[in-house]
Amino acid sequence: MSALDPETRAWLTGLGFRISNEAPWVEALTHGSFHHGNGNGGGSNGDYQRLEFLGDRVLGLSVASWLYRSGKSSEGKLSQRLNALVSGATCAQIARDIDLPVHVRLGKQAREDGGANSDKILGDVLEALIGASFVEHGYETTRDVVYRLWASELSSDVGKAKHPKSALQEWAAGNRRAMPVYEVVERSGPDHDTRFKVRVSIHNVGAAEAIANSKGEAERIAAETFLEHFGR
Structure with missing residues (x-):
């Protein structure tokens, strides 16, 4: 009997994913806590981590290829946009936009703790779904799905502005x-x-703090906040 909920299968199909073998899709949607929370034992088998590892690389290649073909930007500008477009924050936002949270398989405690709204989990699961598509149908089919899901971000100014940490460093210099x-x-x-509270400070100028689900994102927001308060 299939472990993939019919509504979830319909949702995946509606997003453009093609499902032949349901196993990788179930795995992609399953957080490690699901096995613990449902009495199925522990370990990493059957959760999304391996597919997330693969999907992260497929996503990066897909977006890098699109950026390379879309203009004559320098390597630095390409890297800047790539990092923004495949960041955990961007993946989590797209995951929310497509209603991914309700389809993630979480243990009872993890769901009660807010796991379905965790940037880290949502971003990882979306990348795992990309990995599942690659396993089933290869690069080109998966790349096309990525371009549909990222259409708004690819056509926007995401990543075009200088990263706040770089901007702050240049301001200081x-x-x-x-x-x-x-x-x-x-x-x-x-x-x-996990929530990280980060402080950025510049001697004899001031400091700013920010909280986010990753250290890097907290640093980015803190740098942005610092510039808003002291850099204008």
């Missing part, structure tokens, strides 16, 4: 200030939904 210093001042929440 241009104003003959010390380089920014980032530190994690607090880490909280369960393992599947």
Whole structure:
């Protein structure tokens, strides 16, 4: 008997994914807590991690190929946009836009702890679905699905602006200030939904703090906040 819920299968098909063998799709949607929370034992077998590893690479290649063909930008600009377009924050936002949270297979405790709204889990599961598509149908079919799901982001200005951390570093150098210093001042929440509180400071100027589901995202927001308060 299939473990893939009929509504979930219809949802996947509606997004453009083609399903032949349901096994990789079930695996892609399954968080490790699902086995613990439903008395199926532990271990990493049967969760999305391996497919997420694969999907992350397929996503990166798909977006990099699109960016390369879309203009004559320099390597630096291409890398800047690529990093923004495949970031955990972008993946999580797209996951929410397509209603992924309701289809993630989580253990009872993980769901109660807010796992279905975790940027980390949502981004990883979306990449795992890309991995499942690659396993079933190869690169070209999967690439086309990526382009449909990322259509809005690819046509937008995502990643075109300078990354806040780079902008802050340049601001500090241009104003003959010390380089920014980032530190994690607090880490909280369960393992599947860890929250990082980061402070960025520049000697004799000031400091700013931010909280996010990843250290990198918290640093980005903190740098942005610092520039808003001190860099204008």
